[in-house]
Amino acid sequence: MTGVNWVALTVLIVLFVMVAVMGFWASRWRRPQSMESLDEWGLGGRSFGTWITWFLLGGDLYTAYTFVAVPAAMFGAGAVSGFFAVPYTIILYPIIFIFMSRLWSVSHRHGYVTPADFVAGRHGSRGLSLAVSITGFVATMPYIALQLVGIQAVLEVSGVGGSGNVFAADLPLFIAFLVLALYTYTSGLRAPALIAFVKDILIYIVIIVAIIYLPSRFGGWEAIFGAAEKKMATPNPTTGAPTGVFIPSSAQYWAYASLALGSAMALFMYPHSITGALASRSRNTIRRNAAILPAYSLVLGLLALLGWVAIAAGTKPIGLDGKPNAQLVVPQLFEDSFPAWFAGVAFAAIAIGALVPAAIMSIAAANTFTRNIYKEWINKDATVQQEAKVSKIASLVVKAFALIFVLTMDKQNAINLQLLGGIWILQTLPSIVFSLYTRWFHRWALLAGWAVGMTYGTVAAWNVASPATPHFGGSLAAVPVWGQMGYIAVTAFVLNVVVAAILTLILRAAKAPAGVDATQPADYFADEGDPRVAPMPRSAEELAAEGKTQH
Amino acid sequence: MAKDAPPDTRRHFPAPPANKGLLVLAGVLLAIPIVALMLVNTYAKKEPVLGGFPFFFWYQFLWVFLCSGFTYAAYVVVRKARPHRPMNAEGDEYLVDPTEDGTR
Numbered sequence: 001m002t003g004v005n006w007v008a009l010t011v012l013i014v015l016f017v018m019v020a021v022m023g024f025w026a027s028r029w030r031r032p033q034s035m036e037s038l039d040e041w042g043l044g045g046r047s048f049g050t051w052i053t054w055f056l057l058g059g060d061l062y063t064a065y066t067f068v069a070v071p072a073a074m075f076g077a078g079a080v081s082g083f084f085a086v087p088y089t090i091i092l093y094p095i096i097f098i099f100m101s102r103l104w105s106v107s108h109r110h111g112y113v114t115p116a117d118f119v120a121g122r123h124g125s126r127g128l129s130l131a132v133s134i135t136g137f138v139a140t141m142p143y144i145a146l147q148l149v150g151i152q153a154v155l156e157v158s159g160v161g162g163s164g165n166v167f168a169a170d171l172p173l174f175i176a177f178l179v180l181a182l183y184t185y186t187s188g189l190r191a192p193a194l195i196a197f198v199k200d201i202l203i204y205i206v207i208i209v210a211i212i213y214l215p216s217r218f219g220g221w222e223a224i225f226g227a228a229e230k231k232m233a234t235p236n237p238t239t240g241a242p243t244g245v246f247i248p249s250s251a252q253y254w255a256y257a258s259l260a261l262g263s264a265m266a267l268f269m270y271p272h273s274i275t276g277a278l279a280s281r282s283r284n285t286i287r288r289n290a291a292i293l294p295a296y297s298l299v300l301g302l303l304a305l306l307g308w309v310a311i312a313a314g315t316k317p318i319g320l321d322g323k324p325n326a327q328l329v330v331p332q333l334f335e336d337s338f339p340a341w342f343a344g345v346a347f348a349a350i351a352i353g354a355l356v357p358a359a360i361m362s363i364a365a366a367n368t369f370t371r372n373i374y375k376e377w378i379n380k381d382a383t384v385q386q387e388a389k390v391s392k393i394a395s396l397v398v399k400a401f402a403l404i405f406v407l408t409m410d411k412q413n414a415i416n417l418q419l420l421g422g423i424w425i426l427q428t429l430p431s432i433v434f435s436l437y438t439r440w441f442h443r444w445a446l447l448a449g450w451a452v453g454m455t456y457g458t459v460a461a462w463n464v465a466s467p468a469t470p471h472f473g474g475s476l477a478a479v480p481v482w483g484q485m486g487y488i489a490v491t492a493f494v495l496n497v498v499v500a501a502i503l504t505l506i507l508r509a510a511k512a513p514a515g516v517d518a519t520q521p522a523d524y525f526a527d528e529g530d531p532r533v534a535p536m537p538r539s540a541e542e543l544a545a546e547g548k549t550q551h
Numbered sequence: 552m553a554k555d556a557p558p559d560t561r562r563h564f565p566a567p568p569a570n571k572g573l574l575v576l577a578g579v580l581l582a583i584p585i586v587a588l589m590l591v592n593t594y595a596k597k598e599p600v601l602g603g604f605p606f607f608f609w610y611q612f613l614w615v616f617l618c619s620g621f622t623y624a625a626y627v628v629v630r631k632a633r634p635h636r637p638m639n640a641e642g643d644e645y646l647v648d649p650t651e652d653g654t655r
Contacts, residue, residue, distance in 0.1 A: 083608070086611045086612070086615070087588040087611060087614070090584060090611070090615055090618045091584060091588055091589075091618070093618060093619075093622050094585055094621070094622055094625075095585070097581055097622055097625060097626070098578075109642070222600075222603035224603070225603060247595050247596065247605065247607045248595045248607075249595070250592065250595075253591040253592055253595065254591075256591050256595075257588075257589045257590075257591050260588065260589075261585075261589065283635070284626070284630070287626050287629070288626065290622045290626070291619050291620075291626060292619070294616075294618055294619045297615050301611070301612055301615070520563070520564040521563075521564065521565050521566040522564040522566055522567070522638070522645075523564075524566065525566055525567050525636075527635045527637075529637060530637060530638040531638060531640055531641070531642035532642070533642055
């Protein structure tokens with residue numbers, strides 16, 4: 001790497017400015033009468049059709065960090081920790097097909113904005129709802145921070161940042177995030193929805209060009225897979241074990257399968273995924289999307305293989321600090337193999353790819369804070385305007401926190417916490433998804449199961465050592481009793497469900513109060529055009545207040 | 552926890568009727584890709600190589616397309632299995648009484 005790549009950097013900046021203009025203009029796109037409600041600011045008016053939802057969810061789920069980390073994992077450790085992303089993002093869609101339209105319908109009827117809103121309404125339980133909302137909030141924070149890591153990677157390869165004076169080095173990142181924060185504040189979910197078009201089109205162009213051109217340049221697919229097989233079989237000089245995995249062996253089958261299954265079940269428990277789904281116009285929008293979103297999985301699979309193309313190409317991902325950094329492998333491959341202007345387009349695709357999910361995640365985290373913490377615990381009588389105001393400010397705070405996190409702490413912390421976040425978020429699945437179908441599980445049992453799953457998952461992840469770090473060395477651990485290596489999140493989830501089921505039997509036998517269910521069976525099948533249920537009045541004062549304002 | 556919530560006095564508003572057989576069919580269509588990809592032992596091998604791609608890789612890429620097809624088929628089936636019933640303006644009854652037609 002020799003100094004700043006001015007051509008690539010200029011292309012990157014031009015595309016970035018274009019996207020920023022779109023972000024601010026988005027507040028006029030499909031303009032509502034008023035932006036001052038969470039339905040408008042936080043969910044884009046719940047009005048997005050099939051194609052906008054396709055771009056929005058594609059931009060939301062396939063993040064810049066994914067685009068940087070998946071090929072990096074393939075490059076460094078091989079198929080189990082990298083290529084599992086392909087089965088993960090395939091089986092994801094049958095799974096969300098099953099439950100997401102029920103969640104859409106009940107949220108449409110009751111005006112729910114977050115999954116914790118639904119849990120509160122279904123079980124009449126503030127405690128369980130708080131547990132779900134805090135888990136969602138905490139799991140999302142490091143995810144936002146990691147989007148910054150994606151931007152940092154492309155800036156570093158173009159020769160900007162990372163060294164010298166801390167303030168000057170991080171200034172580009174700071175400016176990028178400030179612009180993002182401002183247009184998210186003014187335009188809400190409409191901004192990432194509009195920018196997602198640019199991001200996704202850039203990504204598709206870059207990947208298609210790369211996957212057609214690069215293999216012919218580096219000796220064809222046979223040579224590429226050959227080079228990868230050779231590297232993965234080479235013993236690691238410090239541990240003596242093979243460098244990585246080319247094709248999983250029988251001892252790794254469950255690791256591979258459980259990583260795919262656990263990640264697929266967890267993804268739509270994250271508030272930002274649910275925000276994307278609830279912003280759609282009708283009950284079936286998300287189901288149609290389940291059939292067309294796999295197009296992105298194809299792109300992700302091809303991108304994963306670029307990690308192995310880099311092995312054949314002999315790419316040397318070295319950071320500005322002179323140390324090897326696998327995260328830089330794809331940007332470095334592009335810089336080495338393409339003319340500077342096209343490398344700039346690729347860098348812009350990754351950087352803009354970070355802005356879309358970062359915006360949606362901060363909106364989702366802000367909505368969670370507003371609905372399930374501010375309104376539930378601090379100001380019960382908040383009006384819709386106050387809700388929107390609090391959410392907008394919270395979105396700024398969340399992004400500032402992520403920025404400080406990345407600039408002041410070791411990047412490894414964000415990666416560790418994101419790994420933990422995946423384990424944690426899966427523990428909210430019984431409360432959300434099981435409750436869409438049945439009230440058999442008792443609210444206190446669900447809470448206890450959640451607590452057990454969280455504790456087990458955290459301890460198990462803490463105990464994973466790797467040559468690089470004594471704790472949080474990975475997401476795989478031996479499954480107790482069985483002994484096979486598996487994804488910790490799935491083991492914790494099984495424990496969670498067993499505890500919830502046993503305690504439910506006990507609590508039901510003891511006739512513990514089940515809480516009031518605000519929903520009706522028909523609510524789970526409502527569609528666009530069906531009316532919203534009036535919120536249930538909470539108190540006499542509120543009734544009186546409503547009587548005063550009704551005319 | 553929510554002790555002050557008023558007792559639920561609304562009438563029971565049931566789900567729209569569904570063709571159970573078709574719902575099961577949709578479930579099977581959705582389960583096929585999940586089960587196929589969970590059985591890692593069926594595809595963790597190198598041969599047959601296709602266009603330079605070991606079996607392990609091209610087989611999973613193939614499932615991207617197959618899964619999309621199965622999911623779309625399930626979409627067609629569930630829409631037939633439980634057609635949408637619009638609600639009245641108050642949202643407490645269906646515009647057409649669900650028991651009137653012969654799907655049950």
